[in-house]
Amino acid sequence: MKLENKVIVVTGAGSGIGAASAKLMASSGARVIAVDIDLKKAEETVAEIKKLGGKATARQVDVTQFKEVEDLVKQVVKEYGSIDVMVNNAGIGGKNQNKTAEHTLEDWHNVIAVNQTGVFYCMKAALQQMMLQGVGNIINIASLAGLKPSGNNLSYSASKFAVVGMTKSAALEYGRKNIRINAVCPGYTHSSLLDQLLASRPDMVERLKQMIPMGRFGEATEVAETVAWLASDSSKYITGQTITIDGGTSLH
């Protein structure tokens, strides 16, 4: 995958899919800005990238704060001259796995703020810059839960259906401006998000594996491969799409 010198911002780059994507793209020549609410974790990703000879810097940003997102874009442009690719990956799962009547207001507000409003803020700020550049590429990390009902996690499902909708709506608006916008929809993928959920509900492990035609959970590096491909010019005629990486789970 050729990403030579592309300036790529990855949110939630301190862990899981974001960290794997940041590392893979840096190893393909990109200059990566690893963004996370947890600066220490973003710095760990950057240290691993640098150890392998890649280029990266870490930034602490909470994607639920528009001012922080705007400042991030300004700083990156000041330092690097452009933002070629924005990967909107930061996301949370919510604390409770309950039916809708018991879904907590806390989970609703927190999950929507990060997964939905955060993606909107990052798209808005990146698009303003990409319009000035006359070119751009946005990759939103949605989920299988944004394509199919999953149950017992209404805010997560709502937020991910929203990410798919925002991706398609914005792709329609910006195609003629030479800006591509796609979504990646991972199925059950090993990361702190999934592993914490499974640790709290060990009964779910075998039940979920039964639902996956390939019989195993995905790896963050497998999602990263698709993110890197979408970031590259190899996918340059693709926009407004959702690409599902789920070992066949969506076939049910």
Ligand SMILES: NC(=O)c1ccc[n+]([C@@H]2O[C@H](COP(=O)([O-])OP(=O)(O)OC[C@H]3O[C@@H](n4cnc5c(N)ncnc54)[C@H](O)[C@@H]3O)[C@@H](O)[C@H]2O)c1
């Ligand atoms: N792991 C899965 O099975 C799976 C499946 C489908 C979709 N996804 C999606 O993939 C994305 C990455 O998830 P993951 O599994 O790698 O999770 P993860 O918990 O390993 O990583 C998420 C990262 O986002 C950061 N983050 C959280 N809130 C933030 C905020 N407000 N601002 C900036 N950074 C913030 C966290 O600190 C963390 O480093 C999420 O959008 C998630 O919904 C994951």
